[in-house]
Amino acid sequence: MGVVVDGCDNFATRLVVSDTCTAIGTPLTSAALGRFQGQVANFAGHLPGQACYRCWVGDAFDAEDCDTCAADGVLGAMVGMVGAFAAMSAIRVILQGKAALGDPQWGQLQLFDGLAPSMRTIRVPKDPECRGCNPA
Numbered sequence: 101m102g103v104v105v106d107g108c109d110n111f112a113t114r115l116v117v118s119d120t121c122t123a124i125g126t127p128l129t130s131a132a133l134g135r136f137q138g139q140v141a142n143f144a145g146h147l148p149g150q151a152c153y154r155c156w157v158g159d160a161f162d163a164e165d166c167d168t169c170a171a172d173g174v175l176g177a178m179v180g181m182v183g184a185f186a187a188m189s190a191i192r193v194i195l196q197g198k199a200a201l202g203d204p205q206w207g208q209l210q211l212f213d214g215l216a217p218s219m220r221t222i223r224v225p226k227d228p229e230c231r232g233c234n235p236a
């Protein structure tokens with residue numbers, strides 16, 4: 101099984117990558133970072149009942165980016181932490197059904213707070229109105 105790992109620095113590109121993954125039936129490992137907040141999740145919007153990245157962020161970011169790493173800056177150690185976790189998440193997808201580590205945990209968003217520091221998990225529900233993962 102293939103997987104696309106996205107760590108782009110803007111929402112417009114992220115949404116194009118997500119919509120493309122859903123359209124071609126490829127899982128997406130999404131990693132994002134803004135200052136001291138990091139997010140990592142595996143999405144399988146092509147599967148019934150599973151959310152895509154657009155279910156999480158919505159359509160609002162299509163036309164105009166808001167926060168960017170270039171404007172806000174990022175801490176290298178946070179990039180390393182989030183990037184390594186994204187790599188582990190992608191490995192989970194690749195090993196699905198082949199090893200104990202192979203649980204993609206679709207739609208479970210890992211949120212890192214680098215200031216606290218702390219980590220929590222939230223479940224991204226499939227949005228029945230999402231235009232990324234619901235047939236038109």
Ligand SMILES: [Zn+2]
Pocket residue numbers: 145151152153154155156226227230231232233234
């Ligand atoms: Zn969706």
